[in-house]
Amino acid sequence: MNIKYKAIIVIAVAVLFFVPSASAQTPPSVPVCPESGVYSVLCFQAAKFSNVLGAIITLILVLAVAIAIFILLWGAVKWINSGGDKEKVEAARNQIIGGATGLIIILLTFLIINVLLGFFNIDFRLINIPRLD
Numbered sequence: 453m454n455i456k457y458k459a460i461i462v463i464a465v466a467v468l469f470f471v472p473s474a475s476a477q478t479p480p481s482v483p484v485c486p487e488s489g490v491y492s493v494l495c496f497q498a499a500k501f502s503n504v505l506g507a508i509i510t511l512i513l514v515l516a517v518a519i520a521i522f523i524l525l526w527g528a529v530k531w532i533n534s535g536g537d538k539e540k541v542e543a544a545r546n547q548i549i550g551g552a553t554g555l556i557i558i559l560l561t562f563l564i565i566n567v568l569l570g571f572f573n574i575d576f577r578l579i580n581i582p583r584l585d
């Protein structure tokens with residue numbers, strides 16, 4: 453078996469190892485909107501636009517991180533499959549650098565948002581937008 457196929461199999465097994473199992477278990481009972489944890493990522497009440505805004509911000513950040521990690525992994529696969537060709541190695545290296553740079557920018561954006569909102573004592577999941585009655 454070729455080394456690149458072994459590397460792809462190792463990466464696939466590693467990804468599957470870190471994915472939680474989806475067995476037929478009863479989900480744990482959680483409050484309607486928990487303060488933290490996995491269930492709080494997109495927890496909002498549809499009647500409040502401010503909660504929807506916080507959920508959209510969170511969803512955008514989660515999707516951006518997932519895309520950046522995918523770009524990093526795809527660059528690694530391209531590097532493995534390059535076969536020593538200098539142009540392909542350089543293209544894969546640039547893709548990995550771009551993915552890492554994007555991931556750093558996304559995480560810094562998340563940090564800046566949390567620091568600013570924390571400084572002003574605002575929870576971005578519960579942003580209050582005034583309205584006229």
